[in-house]
Amino acid sequence: MEKIKGLDGIRAIAVILVIISHLGFYPKLTELGLWTPSLLPVFSGLAGVHIFFVLSGFLITHLLVTEHANKGRVSLRDFYIRRALRILPLYLLVVTLVGIMELAGEAGTRPVSFLYAYTFTFNMMPKEHYSAILGHTWSLAVEEHFYLVWPLLFSLFFLRRKALLFVVCSAVVAVSIWLQVVIEPLRTHYFVERWSLPAGSSISIGALAALLLSATRQRGLNGALAGSGALLLSGVLYFHGLLIGELPWGASGQLRALGVALLLLWIFANQGSGLVRVLEFRPLAYIGAISYGLYMWQGFFLSTGPGRSASQTWPPDSATGLVLLLLVAPLSYHAFEKPFLRLKGRFSHRAEKKAFISQMDSIQQQRTL
Numbered sequence: 001m002e003k004i005k006g007l008d009g010i011r012a013i014a015v016i017l018v019i020i021s022h023l024g025f026y027p028k029l030t031e032l033g034l035w036t037p038s039l040l041p042v043f044s045g046l047a048g049v050h051i052f053f054v055l056s057g058f059l060i061t062h063l064l065v066t067e068h069a070n071k072g073r074v075s076l077r078d079f080y081i082r083r084a085l086r087i088l089p090l091y092l093l094v095v096t097l098v099g100i101m102e103l104a105g106e107a108g109t110r111p112v113s114f115l116y117a118y119t120f121t122f123n124m125m126p127k128e129h130y131s132a133i134l135g136h137t138w139s140l141a142v143e144e145h146f147y148l149v150w151p152l153l154f155s156l157f158f159l160r161r162k163a164l165l166f167v168v169c170s171a172v173v174a175v176s177i178w179l180q181v182v183i184e185p186l187r188t189h190y191f192v193e194r195w196s197l198p199a200g201s202s203i204s205i206g207a208l209a210a211l212l213l214s215a216t217r218q219r220g221l222n223g224a225l226a227g228s229g230a231l232l233l234s235g236v237l238y239f240h241g242l243l244i245g246e247l248p249w250g251a252s253g254q255l256r257a258l259g260v261a262l263l264l265l266w267i268f269a270n271q272g273s274g275l276v277r278v279l280e281f282r283p284l285a286y287i288g289a290i291s292y293g294l295y296m297w298q299g300f301f302l303s304t305g306p307g308r309s310a311s312q313t314w315p316p317d318s319a320t321g322l323v324l325l326l327l328v329a330p331l332s333y334h335a336f337e338k339p340f341l342r343l344k345g346r347f348s349h350r351a352e353k354k355a356f357i358s359q360m361d362s363i364q365q366q367r368t369l
Helices: 007-022 025-031 037-043 045-071 076-103 111-118 137-157 162-182 184-188 196-219 228-238 240-244 251-269 274-279 282-289 291-302 318-345 349-368
Strands: none
Touching: 007 025, 007 037, 007 045, 007 251, 007 274, 007 282, 007 291, 025 037, 037 045, 037 240, 037 251, 045 137, 045 196, 045 251, 076 111, 076 137, 076 291, 076 318, 137 162, 137 196, 162 184, 162 196, 162 251, 196 251, 228 240, 228 251, 240 251, 251 274, 274 282, 282 291, 291 318
């Protein structure tokens, strides 16, 4: 899949929101009178996570559409191998390091929380077992559940019943709002908004955007998606809470996700725009490129907030943790993650296409000789 310019910048903004939130900046700014709680929903770490979700839904679906267009099918085996090589090595390393710190008596972690982390079910765990240093793994659980189900549905319905995919994604968004109303009493014991269906609605919105793109690409994105009006509407949807206040039952989160999805479509259609050039600013794009490592390591070095239990000596204080994060994340990307990324490339449909072209060239040369 050809690189879409500007998306690394969006990733960078998302991970910066998460890091700033976990550093505990917003309460300090509020004490100084420089912040108002009404701004939190659009600049919080949770907002950053949902930006990641929309991006995941959009890019994974766009990748599936592209592979299907190039090969006439989708290789589920290769898809799952690529995802495993991208997600699992660093994820397992960080969770295991937290376990080592816990054995040393320094992480203040409940042993049962490792069961949830290793099985990618942290988003479903009861609040009584919650561990702050592993708290960020809930979002990886939601994404992994999406990765397991969505490619299967795509393979079954994209060719002959594409409209059904639109229905499925739309249903996830609608049901997620209804579900939060129905299971409201469970909020006392569970992070209901982190369950796969409510949280995954942002991923579904990203997938919807990619499906819409595939449906309109043959005749080009029309002005409603590629024009300045779409960019304005994207901003209104994302910042609507500042204008009319937050809507109940997670509806505001859905509108913000729609705003991000519209922005992605606009970026795709306006690759030469000034906004894309800003998002491609090299330092910002680099932060986006290493954003997965930043996200995983910020949990290890910062936890999900500045608070620490009485027996907890790790992570260190926020300032030390931030310095360690900024040192380790780039090293992790270049020394640890990149070898897996290169291996992941072997299971790309582009790699198959290159191998096929190379084979055809070899045959042609033999015929010439």
